[in-house]
Amino acid sequence: MALLQIAEPGLSAAPHQHRLAVGIDLGTTNSLVATVRSSISVVLNDEDGRALLPSVVRYLADGTTEVGYAAQAMQSVDPHNTVVSAKRFMGRGVSDIAAIVNLPYQFVDAPGMVQLKTVAGVKSPVEVSAEILKALRARAEKSLGGELVGAVITVPAYFDDAQRQATKDAARLAGLNVLRLLNEPTAAAVAYGLDNAAEGIYVVYDLGGGTFDVSILRLSRGVFEVMATNGDSALGGDDFDHRIYCWVLEQTGLFALSAQDTRLLLTRAREAKEELTFHPETRITAVLSNGQAVDVLLTSKIFSEITLSLVNKTLAPTRKALRDANLGVEDVKGVVMVGGATRMPQIQRAVGEFFGQEPLNNLDPDKVVALGAAIQANVLAGNRSGDEWLLLDVIPLSLGLETMGGLVEKVITRNSTIPVARAQEFTTYKDGQTAMSIHVVQGERELVSDCRSLAKFELRGIPPMAAGAARVRVTFQVDADGLLSVSAREKNSGVEASVMVKPSYGLSDGEIADMLKASQQHAHDDMTARSLREQQVDGGRILEAVAAALAEDGELLNDAERGKIEERMAALRVTLEGNAPQAIKNAAEALNRATESFAGRRMNRSVQQALAGHKLEELES
Amino acid sequence: MSNMAMFSLEKNHFALFGLAPAYRLDLTQLEQSYRDIQAQVHPDKHAHLGEVERRLAMQWSTHANEAYQTLRQPLARARYLLQLNGAESDENSNTAMSPAFLMEQMEWREAIGDAKAAEALADLEHLAGRLRAEIRQREEKLQQALDVERDFAAAAEQVRELKFMEKLREEIHFALEALEN
Ligand SMILES: Nc1ncnc2c1ncn2[C@@H]1O[C@H](COP(=O)(O)OP(=O)(O)O)[C@@H](O)[C@H]1O
Numbered sequence: 001m002a003l004l005q006i007a008e009p010g011l012s013a014a015p016h017q018h019r020l021a022v023g024i025d026l027g028t029t030n031s032l033v034a035t036v037r038s039s040i041s042v043v044l045n046d047e048d049g050r051a052l053l054p055s056v057v058r059y060l061a062d063g064t065t066e067v068g069y070a071a072q073a074m075q076s077v078d079p080h081n082t083v084v085s086a087k088r089f090m091g092r093g094v095s096d097i098a099a100i101v102n103l104p105y106q107f108v109d110a111p112g113m114v115q116l117k118t119v120a121g122v123k124s125p126v127e128v129s130a131e132i133l134k135a136l137r138a139r140a141e142k143s144l145g146g147e148l149v150g151a152v153i154t155v156p157a158y159f160d161d162a163q164r165q166a167t168k169d170a171a172r173l174a175g176l177n178v179l180r181l182l183n184e185p186t187a188a189a190v191a192y193g194l195d196n197a198a199e200g201i202y203v204v205y206d207l208g209g210g211t212f213d214v215s216i217l218r219l220s221r222g223v224f225e226v227m228a229t230n231g232d233s234a235l236g237g238d239d240f241d242h243r244i245y246c247w248v249l250e251q252t253g254l255f256a257l258s259a260q261d262t263r264l265l266l267t268r269a270r271e272a273k274e275e276l277t278f279h280p281e282t283r284i285t286a287v288l289s290n291g292q293a294v295d296v297l298l299t300s301k302i303f304s305e306i307t308l309s310l311v312n313k314t315l316a317p318t319r320k321a322l323r324d325a326n327l328g329v330e331d332v333k334g335v336v337m338v339g340g341a342t343r344m345p346q347i348q349r350a351v352g353e354f355f356g357q358e359p360l361n362n363l364d365p366d367k368v369v370a371l372g373a374a375i376q377a378n379v380l381a382g383n384r385s386g387d388e389w390l391l392l393d394v395i396p397l398s399l400g401l402e403t404m405g406g407l408v409e410k411v412i413t414r415n416s417t418i419p420v421a422r423a424q425e426f427t428t429y430k431d432g433q434t435a436m437s438i439h440v441v442q443g444e445r446e447l448v449s450d451c452r453s454l455a456k457f458e459l460r461g462i463p464p465m466a467a468g469a470a471r472v473r474v475t476f477q478v479d480a481d482g483l484l485s486v487s488a489r490e491k492n493s494g495v496e497a498s499v500m501v502k503p504s505y506g507l508s509d510g511e512i513a514d515m516l517k518a519s520q521q522h523a524h525d526d527m528t529a530r531s532l533r534e535q536q537v538d539g540g541r542i543l544e545a546v547a548a549a550l551a552e553d554g555e556l557l558n559d560a561e562r563g564k565i566e567e568r569m570a571a572l573r574v575t576l577e578g579n580a581p582q583a584i585k586n587a588a589e590a591l592n593r594a595t596e597s598f599a600g601r602r603m604n605r606s607v608q609q610a611l612a613g614h615k616l617e618e619l620e621s
Numbered sequence: 622m623s624n625m626a627m628f629s630l631e632k633n634h635f636a637l638f639g640l641a642p643a644y645r646l647d648l649t650q651l652e653q654s655y656r657d658i659q660a661q662v663h664p665d666k667h668a669h670l671g672e673v674e675r676r677l678a679m680q681w682s683t684h685a686n687e688a689y690q691t692l693r694q695p696l697a698r699a700r701y702l703l704q705l706n707g708a709e710s711d712e713n714s715n716t717a718m719s720p721a722f723l724m725e726q727m728e729w730r731e732a733i734g735d736a737k738a739a740e741a742l743a744d745l746e747h748l749a750g751r752l753r754a755e756i757r758q759r760e761e762k763l764q765q766a767l768d769v770e771r772d773f774a775a776a777a778e779q780v781r782e783l784k785f786m787e788k789l790r791e792e793i794h795f796a797l798e799a800l801e802n
């Protein structure tokens with residue numbers, strides 16, 4: 001793949017102020033970290049020159065962990081403590097995980113999200129993912145020679161709120177500042193689109209190890225607009241391995257295998273699958289723990305047959321996405337293939353036939369997501385203005401509220417462009433009712449029981465009124481990460497309640513802070529040092545931004561307003577000389593408050609100027 | 622937030638995009654203005670700034686999305702115009718439809734029901750085509766009422782009826798989807 005050359009003119013920070021930011025593709029099977037260096041997006045390799053980090057974490061009895069290839073090598077030997085594909089469990093309960101019986105883990109059915117019992121204690125998928133992220137963070141900081149300002153973490157477009165929140169928690173647990181959660185197909189489209197100056201309707205077909213996403217984007221004059229997305233957050237290359245595994249059991253009459261043997265055969269199945277990409281047939285051989293030998297021949301014809309239904313399972317969401325976008329296959333200019341599992345010939349054929357055109361394979365399907373994420377991270381960190389492009393993404397699944405009779409009332413429909421907010425009004429149904437419970441769900445089905453429950457909370461303290469007299473306005477706000485927060489307000493009395501929708505089993509800020517502390521090898525001093533450094537960086541950044549704003553739009557302020565801002569800038573500068581993180585934080589917040597209305601005016605002006613420029617262009621043309 | 626910011630966020634949607642308030646709209650210009658605004662206010666453009674800027678960006682960007690979606694869709698646009706003119710479409714409270722319209726509705730429902738029962742894909746697609754034409758015709762009338770005659774009562778009635786037509790469209794859509802799966 002051609003390296004992504006990014007033009008210099010948009011550079012907004014001097015080179016020495018370059019802020020270290022990375023894009024991380026946290027995959028089910030493999031994870032990668034990339035960054036923009038000298039205007040080129042590059043994947044950062046490990047010390048042995050390998051780009052991929054297998055998403056495998058092994059817990060040892062002494063409380064230490066192994067991550068990546070080292071852990072992967074031990075998965076057949078120590079299957080119970082070696083966690084693979086943890087991403088499939090993110091934000092998921094036991095009942096959500098298909099074929100859980102085939103997995104070698106001891107699941108603990110914690111409310112909402114499963115946990116895994118290991119020799120090092122019970123671990124949540126969030127903690128497992130955090131280990132992977134920590135390894136990537138260490139790799140990046142070592143290779144870039146400094147602390148990261150932040151990271152863009154990619155998630156499958158079809159991830160729901162619980163899965164997104166779990167991912168963000170994992171990043172925070174790994175000590176990463178999340179600049180944005182970015183949808184994987186969108187990240188791929190950025191890398192592909194910028195590299196090829198693509199214009200028109202493109203489909204990104206992303207089949208990884210455990211997830212499938214399909215997104216339809218319109219690329220036009222620097223705008224990447226997601227028109228629709230669909231997918232299956234529990235479908236990927238793993239399932240193809242599993243089909244081979246079942247076929248092997250059938251052929252050999254084996255059953256009731258130990259965890260070790262299961263893992264061994266699944267590994268052999270995966271190798272066979274990858275072999276069949278390059279050869280018409282392959283031998284699957286293994287010696288089981290009881291000495292029994294397995295030796296069967298798998299042809300690509302049989303492989304295609306036993307996986308036909310899986311291939312078709314990717315086409316149904318593809319059809320739905322096209323329909324939601326109001327498009328036909330004839331409108332599609334190109335189909336970008338992403339994810340290791342798209343290498344399978346039957347996938348290539350099926351996609352080619354469905355769209356009536358050869359899919360685009362001119363990118364490395366393993367790396368393109370991380371490269372796109374890094375490009376976006378570079379913009380979000382403020383290294384580059386990013387004026388040249390704009391990403392308009394959508395929410396993949398509808399959000400709603402439970403109403404009478406266990407039915408769902410949709411508040412925000414799927415494929416709405418984010419950020420998005422919508423309000424719905426409800427009323428009390430009993431005389432004197434003083435509380436109202438609010439149940440937030442996500443999904444397309446009509447019944448609450450068929451959708452994912454995201455949060456339940458109560459609005460209390462409504463003054464007693466006749467039934468139907470109270471007017472409760474429930475507002476949903478989805479931010480640019482695709483994360484939801486909900487607030488409710490009774491209009492007559494002003495009683496209010498709000499939640500950041502965190503799945504009830506999500507980690508609270510306190511819990512994360514505790515875990516962070518516990519994982520910190522060196523005690524308190526380090527924490528304060530780190531916190532001081534963070535506050536200094538933040539404070540410096542705010543000062544810099546306000547100074548730039550004053551230089552640019554200072555005339556929007558009168559002398560008194562300007563005086564006040566300058567006073568608080570000076571105060572912040574003083575605290576930056578000292579070493580009290582809290583003092584810096586307070587001074588920065590005070591400065592923030594003082595610039596609030598200034599920021600509003602600047603935003604207005606920028607909108608007006610954008611439209612004015614637009615009209616001029618029209619007159620000229 | 623400053624008064625100025627309040628003012629702009631509360632501008633009517635047409636003014637926000639620099640358009641005259643009318644049902645007939647230059648959709649290309651609407652889209653261009655929308656993109657120009659998002660290029661300024663989108664959270665991605667403010668991610669490296671302070672909390673204040675990030676919050677403002679989210680508010681602004683959310684608002685631009687809302688305004689754009691309202692103006693882009695004909696029915697939502699008509700409803701919004703009625704509201705601007707102090708005439709609500711009363712879709713939930715006013716359910717008095719003309720007998721002729723109700724009759725037509727029954728016929729549509731029957732035809733859709735039959736096609737669904739017979740799993741007749743071609744029939745459903747034909748119905749979808751007819752419905753599209755019918756909706757287009759009604760939108761013409763709506764435009765007359767809103768932009769030319771400024772007869773808001775007639776427009777409100779048309780909006781109420783169009784909402785029923787919308788429901789039919791959805792029903793055909795779901796039936797087609799079910800058949801294809
Ligand atoms: N040559 C190949 N042929 C078939 N499948 C492959 C090949 N190479 C990798 N894969 C499969 O791709 C999947 C991993 O894809 P990847 O994009 O890394 O996934 P994820 O994004 O979920 O981490 C695995 O199921 C792996 O077996």
Ligand SMILES: [Mg+2]
Pocket residue numbers: 025027028184208209339369
């Ligand atoms: Mg992937």
